[in-house]
Amino acid sequence: MRCLITGGAGFIASHLAETLRNQNHEVILFDIRNIPTESPLIEDDIRDTALLTNALRDHRTEAVFHLAALPGVRLSVREPKRAIDINVQGTTSVLESARLAGVRKLTFVSSSSVYGLGLPMPFQEDTTPTLPISPYTASKLAGEALCHAYSRLYNLPITVTRLFTVYGPRQRPDLAFHKFIAAIAAGQPIPIYGNGDSRRDYTYCTDAARALAATLQLTTPFEIVNIASGRAIPLTEVIGAIEAVANRPALREHIPHQPGDVDATFADITKAARILHYTPSVSLLDGIRAQWQWQTR
Numbered sequence: 001m002r003c004l005i006t007g008g009a010g011f012i013a014s015h016l017a018e019t020l021r022n023q024n025h026e027v028i029l030f031d032i033r034n035i036p037t038e039s040p041l042i043e044d045d046i047r048d049t050a051l052l053t054n055a056l057r058d059h060r061t062e063a064v065f066h067l068a069a070l071p072g073v074r075l076s077v078r079e080p081k082r083a084i085d086i087n088v089q090g091t092t093s094v095l096e097s098a099r100l101a102g103v104r105k106l107t108f109v110s111s112s113s114v115y116g117l118g119l120p121m122p123f124q125e126d127t128t129p130t131l132p133i134s135p136y137t138a139s140k141l142a143g144e145a146l147c148h149a150y151s152r153l154y155n156l157p158i159t160v161t162r163l164f165t166v167y168g169p170r171q172r173p174d175l176a177f178h179k180f181i182a183a184i185a186a187g188q189p190i191p192i193y194g195n196g197d198s199r200r201d202y203t204y205c206t207d208a209a210r211a212l213a214a215t216l217q218l219t220t221p222f223e224i225v226n227i228a229s230g231r232a233i234p235l236t237e238v239i240g241a242i243e244a245v246a247n248r249p250a251l252r253e254h255i256p257h258q259p260g261d262v263d264a265t266f267a268d269i270t271k272a273a274r275i276l277h278y279t280p281s282v283s284l285l286d287g288i289r290a291q292w293q294w295q296t297r
Helices: 011-022 049-058 073-078 080-101 135-154 176-186 205-217 235-246 270-276 284-295
Strands: 002-006 026-031 041-043 063-066 105-111 158-163 190-193 222-227 252-255
Touching (some): 002 011, 026 049, 049 080, 063 080, 073 080, 073 135, 080 135, 105 135, 105 205, 135 158, 135 222, 176 190, 176 235, 176 284, 205 222, 222 270, 235 284
Parallel strands (some): 002 026, 063 105, 105 158, 158 222, 190 252
């Protein structure tokens, strides 16, 4: 299929593009940034609906993977209006462009953080409430609602994927694993928010990319599906794995808890296994080893 990836210059998008190419799909990237890439890249803003519609038509695009967003909880707390503009208005533009261009399938990348705080775990797509606690997560939940509306109104098959803390080679420098590895490699303290007892469900980048690519096979009108490892991993285990890979102890610096952050995430991935035939294949230790090798090479 001919696939266009918004946010195509990003971390997860780079792994998705590789996976799609390896499966013999044609890939076009759309991003506000211009980077060297093996796939054709259109440099522009997703909020320009006319330009995006023309790009989809010109490339006879059959499927869209919508990854473009202003990422990060903390940035959205500092700049809430910008987060809503890019993530909500941008998603509306992508959906409208897909509708006008006659796209056959759209996959929207949402976030585990839409579940919020204090809920029973593991999180289930159809039964766990969504209680966003930051502008970023509210914007992602708004995007999910828009996807549902477009699917019903315009018969556009849409899959919403809730990704749980993706890590691995090419991860952004502002994300935790990248910060930890950089600090340990340099012999500096790693920043730990709060008391360090958080637990997260971590997803290796190629596992996430395989799951996203698998959504192309779904023909149902609308689905929401968790993509994760299916484990709530303590932060202490993460730090221990990095120490084992680095073969050196980590220095720790505790800093105040950040507004908008959640303390724990844990996904039920039964639905992903059932409808996407998804099984995570990369262990935390192997994933951290791969990121360490990429980051310190």
